[in-house]
Amino acid sequence: MRWILAGCCGLALIGLSVTLQISQKPRFYGGRTSQSLSIYCLFSRHDMPSAVHTRNSTAVWYKADKYDGEKERIHEHEGVLFRKWNVIQNGFIHFTNVQIEDSGVYFCQVNGTYGPGTEVLAVKRRDVSQAAYRSKMKDGLIVIQGLLLAACIAAILLRKQKLMEKRDSEYEEPETDHIYEGLAIETCEGGLYEDLSAYARTEGTEAPWE
Structure with a gap:
């Protein structure tokens, strides 16, 4: 009879553990380095039977680069401490001195159930x-x-102006060609226009070069 009762209690506890839901607080932390930080792992249902609260529940903490990334278990070391919170052993994780490399997503696991995760973003102090x-x-x-x-x-602009001035100075205005340049007419001791008749040849007179 005792074995039957133990089996029934075990099945009841298994059923309660399946319906167990875990919450985390805070869900996001963003701040400067060299500060302290605590993340709490909590039961999200406060109306659970006392049998669940009296169980020896221990939280295991994991870290991932992103929410759907691969999780790695975290062990207590310098700067990272685990403490009991409420009825959960290691119920909260405490960072005494947050650094850049502590940035990531932290998950707590209780009895095989993961919490929703808490994202930590640490930036350098300016x-x-x-x-x-x-x-x-x-x-x-x-x-x-x-x-x-x-x-x-x-x-x-100055160089361009100097080049233009130099080009203008080297430019020489061409001399005006006269159509009568080089044409010499002997005056024969008379006026130019008055004595033109003397050079006019009569009809029938051949030119010297003919």
């Missing part, structure tokens, strides 16, 4: 003075680049 110095350096480089660009444009 030095305000260093950021201001970099901003000033960037502004200075932008101003220097602008001045260099203006100087290059001015040099190109």
